[in-house]
Amino acid sequence: MQINNFSYKKPELIAPAGDLEKLRTVIEYGADAVYVGGEGFNLRMGAPGLTLPEITEATTWLHGQRKKIYIALNIFARNYHVSGIRPYLKKLAEIPVDAVIVSDPGIFLLVREIAPHIPIHLSTQANTTNLKSVEFWHQQGVKRVILARELTLGEIKEITGNSCTETEVFVHGAMCMSYSGRCLLSSFMANRHANLGDCSHSCRWQYVLKEEKRPNETYPIVEDESGTFILSSKDLCMIQHIPELVHAGVAAWKIEGRMKSQYYVAAVTRVYREALDRYFADPHGYVYDPKWLSELEKVSHREYGTGFFFGNQGYKSQTTHPGNSYIKEYDYLGMINNVLSDDVAEVLVKNRILGNTSIEVMGRRLSEDFTQVLLDIKNEYHESIETAHVGQKVLIKMSRPVHKYFMLRKCG
Known part of the structure; x- marks a missing residue:
């Protein structure tokens, strides 16, 4: 081009x-x-x-x-x-x-x-x-x-x-x-060597400033209600x-x-x-x-x-959110492992799935996404269940055509 x-x-x-x-x-x-x-x-x-x-x-x-x-x-x-x-x-x-x-x-x-x-x-x-x-x-x-x-x-x-x-x-x-990930914080503070692949992410921890002669007094550097995380x-x-x-x-x-x-x-x-x-x-x-x-x-x-x-x-x-927490508004529920018919898919459960819940189906392309309510969940014996647990393979009736590798998610 x-x-x-x-x-x-x-x-x-x-x-x-x-x-x-x-x-x-x-x-x-x-x-x-x-x-x-x-x-x-x-x-x-x-x-x-x-x-x-x-x-x-x-x-x-x-x-x-x-x-x-x-x-x-x-x-x-x-x-x-x-x-x-x-x-x-x-x-x-x-x-x-x-x-x-x-x-x-x-x-x-x-x-x-x-x-x-x-x-x-x-x-x-x-x-x-x-x-x-x-x-x-x-x-x-x-x-x-x-x-x-x-x-x-x-x-x-x-x-x-x-x-x-x-x-x-x-x-x-x-x-x-x-600089380019060459950090020693993890080695000093947790005895885990970042440059050998074992970083403890010490930079995500919360820190305060102390003065040598006032060891019991701490001073926040940049802070909100969750603490400070300047690194x-x-x-x-x-x-x-x-x-x-x-x-x-x-x-x-x-x-x-x-x-x-x-x-x-x-x-x-x-x-x-x-x-x-x-x-x-x-x-x-x-x-x-x-x-x-x-x-x-x-x-x-x-x-x-x-x-x-x-x-x-x-x-x-630098982030203004707590060092050890992420912004996580959606939960990953599971992945379609097999498509059994036009409207039934086998789902490998990654997080607990509740029946009668509105979920999003994520396709391989954004144009394939859609939302539906889970009205019919069945276990491997084709018995209706209200809750699917991590590791289960369950059968779910889909409102639109889906393919293997499509994923289910829910706004937390």
Whole structure:
């Protein structure tokens, strides 16, 4: 596509997948590629990643869908990681994954040594903030650089337009109060190492100011009735700035959230998919749809902001909500596991479902959404029930046609 004599390629939309179920779901909801954690060597210890057999299964399935898979090996390694990752890389080298994501130069060298045929993407954790750094990594053989989240759109465009290396940026999800996530709060306060994937999110805790000679007196810094949370960053949300992102020229847009729910990754992915497709279908006639932000507000999130894309926002980049709580107005009730007839679907229950309740059905596209009242819920024995519990598979009469992977939600 060419706009104002500058050619723009449609960016790849990359979604997180903490397990195989989420992986298949985000593809159904419009992702072009997924990124998953490699066991023990990624920055999400709470989501340990896919096993090697699971990566093999996922890669085969994704390639059959003409989609891609990227494996995150982006820890800052200690010596014991280096010895442990060698046999892992030898086995990973046998799987035709599309790239590995690394941040540590040592891990980078091991990938080049053991699996030189696997493309390497440089993690945002490497905090690449200038063109010369991108040139350096290009000379080392890096195919794509995931730029630091501290960059502005202008800086991103300058880097991308003057480099032959692909660039990628995060467009949605949690932000870190520390430079490119290099935080020591968790290590000091909870003995959990953020750069080894075990962050305790100490920045989301509530803090007060104390004076050395008055240990029993505390002073709030910025406060409401819930306390103070000066270190807690707003979540990134760029849905209102699709044209600006396109004009930056990056090869790929990434959604954060390997530890988020299946509902979260599906709901966010489909919104960016629709916005991106609409822009490239008619860039000159493109109009932002307020419904997109409304949909993104239906997932659990902190206050939204634009990160550093439009410059340092200072205190405006920090949330005014309690550090450990999210804005959560909707409950994810379940996912359609099978369609048995035109009006009966089998639902895998994720949260308690009550009969005679008004719910929303979320389709793979926003145009497929509808609202209905649950008048007829049956268990696996086709017996009518009033309440469905987590883990159950129940039969629900639907008021409109549905498909597998559609989801049920309810305003809390």
